[in-house]
Amino acid sequence: MHLRRSATAYRGRIALLCSLFSAACSTQPAPSVVGPTPKPVPTVAPARPAPTAKPAKPATPQAPRAGSTRAFALPAWGAFDSAVARGTRTLTGEPGPAYWQQRTEYHLEAELNPVSKRLTGRGTVTYHNNSPNTLDTLYFQAYGNLFAPDAKRNTQLLASLGGINFTKVAAEGRALDSTAVGAGWTVSGTIMALRLPRPLLPGDSIELEFGWNLRVPPDAPRGGQDRETYVLSYWYPQVAVYDDVNGWQIDQYLGNAEFYMGYGDYEVALTVPEGWLVASTGTLQNPNEVLSDETRTRLARARAGGAVVSVVGEGDRGAGKATTKGSAGKLTWRFKAENVRDVTWATSNLYLWDATTAPVGDRLGRGVPDTTMIFSFYRPDQRRNGWGQSAAYAARAISVFSRVLWPYPYPHMTVVDGPASCGGMEYPMMTCIGGDWNVRTLFDVQAHEIAHMWFPMQVGSDEKRYAWMDEGMAQYFQSIAIDAQFPDADDAGENRRNYVGAARFGKETEMMRYGDKYPDGNAYGIASYFKPAAVLVALGGVISDSTVLQGLREYGRRWSGRHPMPNDFWNTMNEVSGRDLDWFWRTWYYETWKLDQAIDDVVRTSPDSVTVTLESRGRAPMPVLLVARGAAGATTSLLVPVDVWFQGEKEVTVQLAVPTDFTRLEIDPAERFPDADRSNQTWPR
Numbered sequence: 250m251h252l253r254r255s256a257t258a259y260r261g262r263i264a265l266l267c268s269l270f271s272a273a274c275s276t277q278p279a280p281s282v283v284g285p286t287p288k289p290v291p292t293v294a295p296a297r298p299a300p301t302a303k304p305a306k307p308a309t310p311q312a313p314r315a316g317s318t319r320a321f322a323l324p325a326w327g328a329f330d331s332a333v334a335r336g337t338r339t340l341t342g343e344p345g346p347a348y349w350q351q352r353t354e355y356h357l358e359a360e361l362n363p364v365s366k367r368l369t370g371r372g373t374v375t376y377h378n379n380s381p382n383t384l385d386t387l388y389f390q391a392y393g394n395l396f397a398p399d400a401k402r403n404t405q406l407l408a409s410l411g412g413i414n415f416t417k418v419a420a421e422g423r424a425l426d427s428t429a430v431g432a433g434w435t436v437s438g439t440i441m442a443l444r445l446p447r448p449l450l451p452g453d454s455i456e457l458e459f460g461w462n463l464r465v466p467p468d469a470p471r472g473g474q475d476r477e478t479y480v481l482s483y484w485y486p487q488v489a490v491y492d493d494v495n496g497w498q499i500d501q502y503l504g505n506a507e508f509y510m511g512y513g514d515y516e517v518a519l520t521v522p523e524g525w526l527v528a529s530t531g532t533l534q535n536p537n538e539v540l541s542d543e544t545r546t547r548l549a550r551a552r553a554g555g556a557v558v559s560v561v562g563e564g565d566r567g568a569g570k571a572t573t574k575g576s577a578g579k580l581t582w583r584f585k586a587e588n589v590r591d592v593t594w595a596t597s598n599l600y601l602w603d604a605t606t607a608p609v610g611d612r613l614g615r616g617v618p619d620t621t622m623i624f625s626f627y628r629p630d631q632r633r634n635g636w637g638q639s640a641a642y643a644a645r646a647i648s649v650f651s652r653v654l655w656p657y658p659y660p661h662m663t664v665v666d667g668p669a670s671c672g673g674m675e676y677p678m679m680t681c682i683g684g685d686w687n688v689r690t691l692f693d694v695q696a697h698e699i700a701h702m703w704f705p706m707q708v709g710s711d712e713k714r715y716a717w718m719d720e721g722m723a724q725y726f727q728s729i730a731i732d733a734q735f736p737d738a739d740d741a742g743e744n745r746r747n748y749v750g751a752a753r754f755g756k757e758t759e760m761m762r763y764g765d766k767y768p769d770g771n772a773y774g775i776a777s778y779f780k781p782a783a784v785l786v787a788l789g790g791v792i793s794d795s796t797v798l799q800g801l802r803e804y805g806r807r808w809s810g811r812h813p814m815p816n817d818f819w820n821t822m823n824e825v826s827g828r829d830l831d832w833f834w835r836t837w838y839y840e841t842w843k844l845d846q847a848i849d850d851v852v853r854t855s856p857d858s859v860t861v862t863l864e865s866r867g868r869a870p871m872p873v874l875l876v877a878r879g880a881a882g883a884t885t886s887l888l889v890p891v892d893v894w895f896q897g898e899k900e901v902t903v904q905l906a907v908p909t910d911f912t913r914l915e916i917d918p919a920e921r922f923p924d925a926d927r928s929n930q931t932w933p934r
């Protein structure tokens with residue numbers, strides 16, 4: 250999901266000279282710059298720490314955690330330790346040898362009636378129990394009950410017109426009653442408990458059957474309808490996640506905190522009026538039945554590569570033109586998607602359809618670049634919001650992320666224009682973007698949502714408990730795409746200023762907090778979007794941007810299609826960087842410690858050296874990068890390692906070689922770190 254920044258955050262753009270710090274910190278040759286702030290790389294000779302600074306202890310990702318004192322260790326987490334003991338997780342960040350994951354196959358049919366605005370669905374769900382445990386009860390997400398009049402919510406809705414109405418629930422052909430006794434089902438809020446007629450043993454599977462209907466709500470968060478477009482998200486009973494660390498994730502969907510979804514295969518048949526276009530997760534299985542010859546010809550032209558093709562223009566819409574003529578005025582569109590965590594679809598009779606391709610790198614290992622299809626569906630009047638550019642923008646974001654992360658694995662990326670309440674929202678292979686944008690900001694929101702195709706669509710984290718694991722990643726990577734498209738942008742700096750603005754005044758809440766338990770939306774936004782993005786940029790200042798990206802790629806290799814926990818991410822980064830970074834994770838993810846490094850005093854001890862007294866006025870320990878400048882522009886630098894602060898020191902004195910015409914000393918001139926008060930970082934002040 251996208252969070253709009255406050256207007257004040259856009260003020261005061263400060264150019265980042267980001268790579269200054271990574272060049273000084275990296276133990277490797279200067280990396281090729283693909284981090285979020287690819288600005289010119291100033292040459293800085295790495296300087297040795299002054300003798301008074303304690304040298305960093307050699308760190309290994311395995312215990313003992315040499316670099317961390319107890320104060321900076323990660324808090325104990327019994328459930329994760331138990332998973333390590335059982336062999337499903339490890340301390341190196343790899344899935345354990347005994348890692349398991351549930352799997353589901355969905356065969357779903359749905360019909361949308363735009364007059365009554367009702368969706369009627371039915372289908373079968375086959376659940377495979379790959380866990381070592383016997384299950385008596387399965388849990389399903391009935392997200393649609395967010396719109397029931399008596400629903401518990403922590404978000405405002407314009408209307409609540411009713412929830413999801415189950416017309417059939419059956420297991421292995423046997424109809425089950427809504428009952429609290431014996432085999433049967435009950436619904437509490439947005440969670441259905443389905444007590445099975447027989448225990449589901451490890452390795453066994455069971456087929457369930459559902460019938461349901463719901464009113465498609467207007468202006469619903471993350472979907473719904475605005476009378477012209479219908480975005481059908483969270484529209485079917487979806488199996489809740491049962492994982493190896495936390496068991497069932499069956500917390501209510503209250504509107505704010507997002508989702509945790511398992512992986513499965515889907516076949517869906519979607520019936521809409523003829524002439525309506527359907528965009529969906531998955532690959533269209535029956536183009537000959539629903540698309541006109543002309544539409545298919547134009548799609549083939551788009552598939553051949555090159556410019557954006559108008560597959561359906563303003564004069565092409567309607568039955569017998571864009572689509573075939575249906576029977577009884579309807580057409581059924583069939584889609585198939587494998588190994589995805591959800592299927593979302595959108596439909597309208599007003600949509601235009603643009604298509605092109607995007608390079609994704611050598612996805613199939615054939616030694617040649619592969620491509621994916623890019624589709625954009627939007628109403629003509631959305632051109633005022635920049636939608637004429639949307640296909641080209643999506644192609645750009647897909648190709649950038651495919652390069653810095655790994656090749657986009659899906660057959661298409663589809664961006665749809667939807668109700669304003671979509672804001673910006675992600676689903677597998679799809680985004681819905683609504684509301685007012687322009688040719689500049691539409692790129693930003695698309696880049697953010699498309700970054701979600703990697704996190705959490707591929708790397709399937711628990712968004713409810715750890716919103717930073719997908720939102721923070723998306724916010725970090727949107728900066729990389731924005732920098733590629735608009736080199737004058739300072740998106741990473743805006744993230745940092747948003748976080749610092751809150752941290753300065755004690756208005757932040759720790760990142761490791763359940764997504765529905767923040768005091769307000771602003772605190773949730775800071776902790777889930779801006780701070781985690783700023784923190785990854787700061788991590789690049791500690792281990793280099795290229796190592797951060799290398800770590801994220803390895804994390805993706807290990808956890809794509811799986812369910813990583815925070816410790817899996819941290820342990821992977823520890824291992825890839827060869828550093829014990831637990832002090833970093835503890836400081837930035839669990840605490841609200843402020844970073845405030847200050848120059849307290851500078852004494853000239855010889856023509857070419859100074860003694861500097863540094864202060865840590867906040868509680869966050871970080872390395873200190875000092876840069877000295879001479880009047881003629883020469884610079885020297887010193888990297889003071891983080892562990893000078895590990896015993897609780899508030900002050901440290903270092904020696905620094907300076908140019909003989911030394912005039913100025915500064916901490917972190919590139920503003921790599923989210924320091925709460927930059928006014929005390931220069932000398933003379």
Ligand SMILES: [Zn+2]
Pocket residue numbers: 250251252697698701719720723
């Ligand atoms: Zn997001």
